[in-house]
Each structure stands twice: as structure tokens, then as C-alpha cells.
Amino acid sequence: MSGxxxxxxxxxxxxxxxxxxxxxxxxxxxxxxxxxxFEVIVVADGCTKNTIEVIRSxxxxxxxxxxxxxxxxxxxxxNRGAAHAIGSVLLFLDDDITASPQLxxxxxxxxxxxxxxxxxxxxxxxxxxxxxxFGRKLIMWWEEIFDAMKHKSHLFSYRNLLSGNFSLSAxxxxxxxxxxxxxxxxxxYELGVRLIEADAQFAFEPEAMGYHNEITDLxxxxxxxxxxxxxxxxxxxxxxxxxxxxxxxxxxxxxxPPFYQRAxxxxxxxxxxxxxxxxxxxxxxxxxxxxxxFQLWExxxxxxxxxxxxRGMVDxxxxxxxxxxxxxxxxxIQNKFPSIKEKDxxxxxKTFTH
Amino acid sequence: xxxxxxxxxxxNLPSEITGLxxxxxxxxxxxxxxxxxxxxxxPINNGSIRVEQIYPxxxxxxxxxxxxxxxxxxxxxxxxxxxxxxxxxxxxAICTRDxxxxxxxxxxxxxxxxxxxxEILVIDNCSSTDESKKLVESYGSIRYIYENRPGLNNxxxxxxxxxxxxxxxxxxDDAIPDPSWLRALLRNFNSPLVMxxxxxxxxxxxxxxxxxxFERYSPFGKGFYRKEYSLNTWHPLNTGKIGAGANxxxxxxxxxxxxxxxxxxxxxxxxxxxGDHEYFARLLLSxxxxxxxxxxxxxxxxxxxxxxxxxxxxxxxxxVYAFWMRLLIVEKQLGIPKLAYTWFIRTQLPNVVQxxxxxxxxxxxxxxxxxxxxxxxxxxxxxxxxxxxxxNHLYHDSY
Numbered sequence: 001m002s003g004x005x006x007x008x009x010x011x012x013x014x015x016x017x018x019x020x021x022x023x024x025x026x027x028x029x030x031x032x033x034x035x036x037x038f039e040v041i042v043v044a045d046g047c048t049k050n051t052i053e054v055i056r057s058x059x060x061x062x063x064x065x066x067x068x069x070x071x072x073x074x075x076x077x078x079n080r081g082a083a084h085a086i087g088s089v090l091l092f093l094d095d096d097i098t099a100s101p102q103l104x105x106x107x108x109x110x111x112x113x114x115x116x117x118x119x120x121x122x123x124x125x126x127x128x129x130x131x132x133x134f135g136r137k138l139i140m141w142w143e144e145i146f147d148a149m150k151h152k153s154h155l156f157s158y159r160n161l162l163s164g165n166f167s168l169s170a171x172x173x174x175x176x177x178x179x180x181x182x183x184x185x186x187x188x189y190e191l192g193v194r195l196i197e198a199d200a201q202f203a204f205e206p207e208a209m210g211y212h213n214e215i216t217d218l219x220x221x222x223x224x225x226x227x228x229x230x231x232x233x234x235x236x237x238x239x240x241x242x243x244x245x246x247x248x249x250x251x252x253x254x255x256x257p258p259f260y261q262r263a264x265x266x267x268x269x270x271x272x273x274x275x276x277x278x279x280x281x282x283x284x285x286x287x288x289x290x291x292x293x294f295q296l297w298e299x300x301x302x303x304x305x306x307x308x309x310x311r312g313m314v315d316x317x318x319x320x321x322x323x324x325x326x327x328x329x330x331x332x333i334q335n336k337f338p339s340i341k342e343k344d345x346x347x348x349x350k351t352f353t354h
Numbered sequence: 355x356x357x358x359x360x361x362x363x364x365x366n367l368p369s370e371i372t373g374l375x376x377x378x379x380x381x382x383x384x385x386x387x388x389x390x391x392x393x394x395x396x397p398i399n400n401g402s403i404r405v406e407q408i409y410p411x412x413x414x415x416x417x418x419x420x421x422x423x424x425x426x427x428x429x430x431x432x433x434x435x436x437x438x439x440x441x442x443x444x445x446x447a448i449c450t451r452d453x454x455x456x457x458x459x460x461x462x463x464x465x466x467x468x469x470x471x472x473e474i475l476v477i478d479n480c481s482s483t484d485e486s487k488k489l490v491e492s493y494g495s496i497r498y499i500y501e502n503r504p505g506l507n508n509x510x511x512x513x514x515x516x517x518x519x520x521x522x523x524x525x526x527d528d529a530i531p532d533p534s535w536l537r538a539l540l541r542n543f544n545s546p547l548v549m550x551x552x553x554x555x556x557x558x559x560x561x562x563x564x565x566x567x568f569e570r571y572s573p574f575g576k577g578f579y580r581k582e583y584s585l586n587t588w589h590p591l592n593t594g595k596i597g598a599g600a601n602x603x604x605x606x607x608x609x610x611x612x613x614x615x616x617x618x619x620x621x622x623x624x625x626x627x628x629g630d631h632e633y634f635a636r637l638l639l640s641x642x643x644x645x646x647x648x649x650x651x652x653x654x655x656x657x658x659x660x661x662x663x664x665x666x667x668x669x670x671x672x673x674v675y676a677f678w679m680r681l682l683i684v685e686k687q688l689g690i691p692k693l694a695y696t697w698f699i700r701t702q703l704p705n706v707v708q709x710x711x712x713x714x715x716x717x718x719x720x721x722x723x724x725x726x727x728x729x730x731x732x733x734x735x736x737x738x739x740x741x742x743x744x745x746n747h748l749y750h751d752s753y
Contacts, residue, residue, distance in 0.1 A: 124546075136585065136640060136641030137585075137641070139547075139641055140547065140584065140585065140586065140641050143545065143546060143547045144586075147436075147545045147547070150436040150437055150438060150544070150545070151433070151435065151436060151437075152435040152436065152437055153431060153435075204437065206437065206438035207438070291688050292685070292686045292687050292688055292689075293688060293689060294585065294590065294639070294689075295589070295689065298585075
């Protein structure tokens, strides 16, 4: 590294997806940013020997380090990568992201404009095999997330931090303590909470663009909902004051609605029956799609999603009463922090959303 | 007796409007700093309007929307503002057929648009004379293309093919776009999912009873609120409220995303209309967003005689059912019969009943019946149109 200062470290966690990863590494070979000023760190999380050989055989025109670890999740892998990084800025990419040629440069430029920033890049969704309704829904879902951040007056929340393509200074990352490795899903949201509490400035950078090779199909999607349900409870337990922003749980604030009470109890007591019902729904979804009935399909998908989310919530606690008592616990927390209640408007108290 | 069409801005209200002796009523478009916010109809006394006297009418019409518009203007905030937005370049396409007089008025209006490097393209769809061609040539900077396959949708497809810019904005030859029309449309192409933007259309003149009835029966203006339509927010097969072909713009790449306009639909074919609404449905079904933007204002000259108006309304009836027929048999959209049933039970039938009972504000019975006749014919007209195209292809192929 004669003379050139290492400015940015690109950290990519990977789990047995060598093909996608190779594409990602290749896309980093053709960056507009100087190859002497960035390094790439791949952390192979629970990968097979074959995968590691494939990665090692890649001839990179930039400094490339590869670390191996037992399967312990993307959060731990990112922390490991960050510990070995020497750049002053850390750029986290997922292994299924193909970088556009300006990606690294745009991240660096954004950090030069202001300090203490978290820069979130744009991901353009590229579908692989998903056809029909689900493919459409996926693209709409992703685009709406980024579209919201593109608004000039967007108020950033911890839920805007998407781990696929974002960067921050190594100093900021270390000062908040990196990722919480106990989170297996939504570890990015969790980091986002601490970054916002540390007064970091979130910014969206459309030019820091990557192509997201989306392989999620309906089963993976529902699996994800399951993990999100688990993560939601975990997030709530760590930060109870965020209750207003966590889907489903936010509806428990003033007592659990009867529908959720019944659904949670049913899922808790009759797991097998619920599973079978979900299985039938899967077929119903296919029939609805075959009949080209989008409205019906959407309704069915919504129910499936709710089921798997609740199932995740149920599976994350060993005692259902923990979930059932969320509203009581919240009430006691809100009394402890009276500042989050607003009493000046028309006498009725209103809860603020974080 | 005719209705005068006026255009007033709240920022710059005159105290009196005179010279309206030929009219008993006035249709007034109300704007705030150029932005259309409402329409009112007021009586005219002795050929003049004392503006002070219509204040109460203005207030009751625009109060709710003006609050929103005013506060946004005061704060300098706009929901369309995106951090990475730059105006895309546009091609304006006018599809015309044997209407040189209207075309001249349309082109004159387009000459008033600020020059943002837009290109103007006239697609002449089988005109019988070369008057349109001569007219276009007299402007110098306008491209003229002759499309010899009859049918408005063929002309639209040709425009998409010939356009040299990213956005293709369509206007009818009998429409007169406002100077800010194009920019207002372009401003909404601020997300890759926005594939189409439609604008608001107001009547250019209400000189005859037929024009007044048409404006009451099927106004092209779809309200003064901006709206985003997508699968998440709207029934994708119910596209009548989204906009109209006289005032709409697409990304040029739309043809790769959902295919071309169906040549069996719209003017110049047995189906008479429906090409625009069918295309909107296809866009929504594919997951794209359509934005309705009332700031993109254009004025449309409605048909002057009863005969033409009736034919147009009948054409709309045919068009709706023809494009539903296409969605049913080509796109296999099985929700169509339910939609047709709902429209009949909730809207068409009550309208006929109201009209028979001569309730105030009801539509003329003859128009309602004409539309129903068109609806019944629609599906067959679509099949007829398809057969005709097939025959023509065979005919051409054999040479």
C-alpha cells in the first residue's frame, strides 16, 4: 500500500453461496474508486470446504482477506470482519449484492460531506425465478421501502437500516459496540436503534446502488416472517419503549385484541393443527394464482404471513404469559418515562411513535 | 343556453368579469398560484360576474383542498420531492385523424410550453387529405409521421416506437394543454415503479347543450387531489377513474414491461374506445404505479352535436366491455364478471331509476340507455375487431 491510504473496508458475510459471492467480488473489481484505497473482507460463516476453496481461488485486483468461522450468524460475521478492518469507513454488503461501478465511490463521497453519518445505499431488485404475483409483490415491497427514503423530508427510523448495503465510520461502529450477535434476524434494526440513540445521522444515497439478486421464494418469505416474529419479541424485550414501531406487538399496547389472543392460544396449544392449516393455505394460494385472482391471493398471503409471524413470536418464548402480559409491562414502562406521553392536546393522552 | 368557460387564479382575482352577454352560466376553474384546486358553476347577470358575489361559492368549493395546498406552499414542502430527481426528457405525441382545425389549436398550445428540450411528434392515422401534413410542416420543428394502419392504438404504438426521449406524453388533437402541463406530468416520474402519469382534463368550451350534457355525464377531470394507484391501493381492473387517453404519459420502456397497446381496441376499430383503460389495467396488474396529477391540466373540446355526443357515450359503453372482454380472455382475469355486475347494480341501474323518476341532478335517460346498449355490444365488438385484424394480416401475408 505504498503511499495510498486505506479509506474504506468492504465487509461481506457469506454462507455457502459461492456463486453469488463471486459475482459480488467481480463487481468490486470494476469500481470507479481507486483499488488501492479499499479492501474487501469476506467472512465465511459456517461454510463448507468447497465454498472456501472457491473463494480462495478468486484473484482479486484489490486487497482481499478471507476469514472462516463456525456458523454463528451474519451479525457475528460482520463484527469479525469489522475487527480486522483497517479502513476508516466500514461498508457492509450482503453476498447477493452486485455492486454498480460507483457504489464504493458514492459511499466515500457521502461520508466526506458530513461526519457521524450512516449511509444507506439503494438496492435495485433483480428477480431470479419468482414469477407471477409473488414476484410483483416482492419488487413493489422493496421499491416502496427505498421510495419512502427518497423523500426529501423523510424522518429516518431504526427500521430504515438495511444491512445489505450501508456504511458508517469505523469509529461510530465501534463506539456503539457493533452488531448484537444474539439477533439472528433484524440485527440491522437492532443496530439502528443504538445508532439513532448515539445521534448518528441517517442518509439515503441513491447513487450508491447495488443490484440485489433476490432469490426469496414464497417459502423463504414465510420463513422470514417466522424469524421476524421471533426477532420482534427479542427487540421488544431489549427495547420495550419501541413497542409502537414493532408490527403486531404495537397493537398490544392497550390490551391484546381478542383476535390475537385467540390466535396466539391456538398456535401455542395446537401447533400441529395450525401447521396443517397453513399447509392447506399454501395450496389455496396456488389455486388463487392459477385463477388469476389477485385480491383473493393477497388476502390469503396476508393470513399466512400473520400466522408465521405469530408462530415465531410464540416459539420465541417458553411461556405464553410473557406475550399476554406485554400490555401490562408497557403500561408500567410508560409510567416510568412520562415524557413519552403527550398530555397537552385536548386532554386525551397520545403516545408518540419512535 | 351556453355556458362560458373561465379560468381564475385566487392570487389575481379581477373585481368584475364582463362581456359574457351570450351566456347565462359560467363554468369557472379556480386556481391557487397556477395550481387547479376546484371548479364552480355560477349564474351570469346581464353579461357580467361581480367576483365579490361568488366568493361564498368559491369558499365552499375549495376550502378543504386550499388548506392543504396553502400549507404546503407556505412550508415549501411537496410530497413529490425526491432527493435524486431530475426532470426526464419528453416526447409529446399527438395522434390525429382528419381534424386539421383542432390540430392547429393543439399545436399552437404546445408552442406555448417552456422549452425543456421536448420533441413534438404528430402521428397522422390514415387521414384522407394531406391538410394535416401541410399544417405540421408549417411549424418547422415538429416531426410528422404517417401511420397507415387504422386505429388509435396503432398510432399510439407507433408513437412509442418513434419517440426519441425517455417519456412519451400523449395528448388528443382536440385537447389544448396548459403551458405547465408537461412539467407537471414529468415531475411525477420520480420512482422506477411509476410507469404512467395521467393528467386532469377540463372542458375547453360548453357552447352547446350536448357539450354540457357530456361534461355532466362523463367528465374527463378526475378530481383535484393527486392520487397514486397501484395493486396495493386499487382494484386493478377498475381503471375508469384513473385518467383518460387524452392526457397521459408513459415511460418509453413501458412497451418492454407490459407489451404494446392492443390494436383491436379504441377509436378506428369496432370497439371505439377502451384502449387507454385496458393498458392502465395491464400496468397495475404487473405491479406498476400510475399517478393521477391534477396539475397536469389540459382543455378538451367536447363534441358539439347531440348525435356525436351520443355516439361517443355509446362508444364508451362498448369500449369498457370490449376491454373487459380482452382482460377476461387474453389476461384470464376472472374477476371481470363480478366487476361488471357491481357496476350495473351499484351505478348503472340506480342511475336509470333516478332518471325515470326525474330526480333532480339525474342524468338524461337517452345517454344512460345508449351507454347500456354499448355495454351489451362491447364483447362482440371486441371479437369482431380481433377477427378483422386477423383477416387483414392474412390478406397482407398472401401478397
